[in-house]
Amino acid sequence: MEKLRMAIVGPSDSVSLAYAVALERNDILSPQVIVYQDASQVPELMQARCPEFDMWLFSGIVPYHYALSVSTHKPLFYLPHTGSSLYRALLEITYIKNLKLHRISFDTYSQVEVEETFKDISLPLPTIYVKPFSDVASAKEFANHHYELWQAGKIDIAVTCFLATYEKLKELGVPVFRVWTTRSNIRTTLDLAINSCLAQRFKGTQLAIQEIAIDEYDNIVLASSSYNVKRMEMCLYKILIDYAEMLKGSLISRGDGQYTLYSTRGILEDSTNELTIIPILEEISCQVKAAVSGGIGFGVTAYDAEQNAFRALGMAQQKGKGLWMAVTDDREVIGPLSSAVHLKYSVQADAASCKRVADQLNLSVTTVNRLLAVIDKLDKDTFGAEELAAYLTITARSARRILTILLDNGLTEFAGEEMIAKGRPRKLYKIKVQLLLAHFT
Structure with missing residues (x-):
């Protein structure tokens, strides 16, 4: 192999x-x-x-x-820097350098992780200061965190997971130890x-079958001349031939406005951006005078892939016209893949543009991209800090910081308040999506 x-x-x-x-x-x-x-x-x-x-x-x-x-x-x-990695750093401090564990600062770990590490090795818990990792943190911020504590006389030792932080603190004269993975x-x-x-x-070698059908084909035949129907079918067939060539697959016409396309999962997922878009939808919409639905099926065997493709097509047609769905080998349903959300907000900015916007907003590149992805996926632009924190898997405090930065840069505006069962109403912010996207151009 x-x-x-x-x-x-x-x-x-x-x-x-x-x-x-x-x-x-x-x-x-x-x-x-x-x-x-x-x-x-x-x-x-x-x-x-x-x-x-x-x-x-x-x-x-x-x-x-x-x-x-x-x-x-x-x-x-x-x-990951798990507990065993932290044991190693504590061992170096106590048994190799013979230093006392009185007042220490940590980064990356949570308060609970540090406390449990001391409990696990039966060491008394010293005075500790912990700065957990978050998307909006950087090695420089961690270095400043440790250095400010040391200057204030609150710590004797700093423990960091980052090489850049470690080197900066050593340069500043702070007694610092680095956590290494084991x-x-x-x-x-x-x-x-x-x-x-x-x-x-x-999975990349799995068979992928697409069942494609002109919606309401029988009604179109009754309402149009046979020549117009043939022209429509020929137009769609040409588009599908180009699509099959893109996928390095094969296309079969089943008659009555139905087609089957065979390819492999790996190539299909690459061509559809992991089953988020169908590259021929816009072309079909512009050139074919009918709605066309599609179902994508994956399977270990041809029979399984075909059955899943027909299931996906059936679900697409139940939801409306011109929609595409997918059913995976484990029966997971994905779609509709023709969602207008993807067409409206799918932005593949280059690294330089992302970094430029992130630097301008004083955010990480990851945070900027994940924010766009949340807007893309949910088709909404109004959030509270707690809600945004949940979607970005960061703290509410970090989410409030992001919203404040966007507000200061004119990229959000207050959108009212959300009433909750207990406590004060939560502020809602509307992100000016088009203005944000304009920063990438």
């Missing part, structure tokens, strides 16, 4: 350890190291070298979050990455 090509991305010291452990799996892995000076370089590195690899492994959560801003179907993973954590993550990539490779 062809080996899986893995990119291991991070600062030099972190990736060298991950690379050494990855070589233990050289029976199936072909790892390659990509070193950066700053995590913000990740999107540029990925866009330049994405075709070279089957999957990407990042040294921590910061480069991983930068990677999320890149449009790719390749699996992404990162090495070999055990690396092996666990590698197993997960290998299994996920193999599963994706298997």
Whole structure:
């Protein structure tokens, strides 16, 4: 079997350890190291070298979050700094450097994680200051957090997960220790990455069948001349031939305005942006004088894929005209894929534009992209801080900060208040979507 090509991305010291452990799996892995000076370089590195690899492994959560801003179907993973990694740092402090654990600051971890680590190893809990990771945090912010505590005389030791933070604090004279992921954590993550990539490779070779039909074909035949019907069918057939060529598939006309297109799942998902758009819908709408519906089916066998395709077509036609649905091999239903939301808000901005907007708003590239994705997916532009926090998986405080930044830049406006059962009404903000998107042009 062809080996899986893995990119291991991070600062030099972190990736060298991950690379050494990855070589233990050289029976199936072909790892390659990509070193950066700053995590913000990740999107540029990925866009330049994405075709070279089957999957990407990042040294921590910061480069991983930068990677999320890149449009790719390749699996992404990162090495977590779990409790065992923290044990290692505490061991270095107490038994190697012989320092006392009186007052310490931590980043990335939550308060609960730090407290439980001390309980697990039966150490008395010192005075601790914790700054958890969030999308809007950076290595510079973490360095400032630790340094301000040290200058104020509140801590004796800082513990960080970031190389840039570690180097800055050392330069400032702060006693600092770095959390490293353990070999055990690396092996666990590698197993997960290998299994996920193999599963994706298997799914990519699955058969994909599309059942395509002209809606209300019988009524069209009764209302039009046979010549006009033939012209309509020929027009659609030409579009579908080009579509089949794009998918490296084969097309069969079943008669009475019905067609079947055979291809593979991997190529289809690449061509439809992971089943979010159908590239020929606009062309059909402009050139074919009839609504055309489609059903996509996946399956291990041709029979399963065909049955799922007919199920998807039936559901599309039940919902309306000119819609497309998909049914996966595990009967998951996706769609309608012709949703106007995708046409209205699907923005694939290049990395430079994303970074420019993020820098202008003092937000991370990941936050900007995820905000657009939320607007895209939900087809709404009005949020409260708590609601936005839930969708972005960040704290309500961080969500309020994002909304305040957008408000200060004229990209949101107050949209009233939301009455809740208890407590004060929550403020609602309307995001000026078109104005926000204009920043990318």
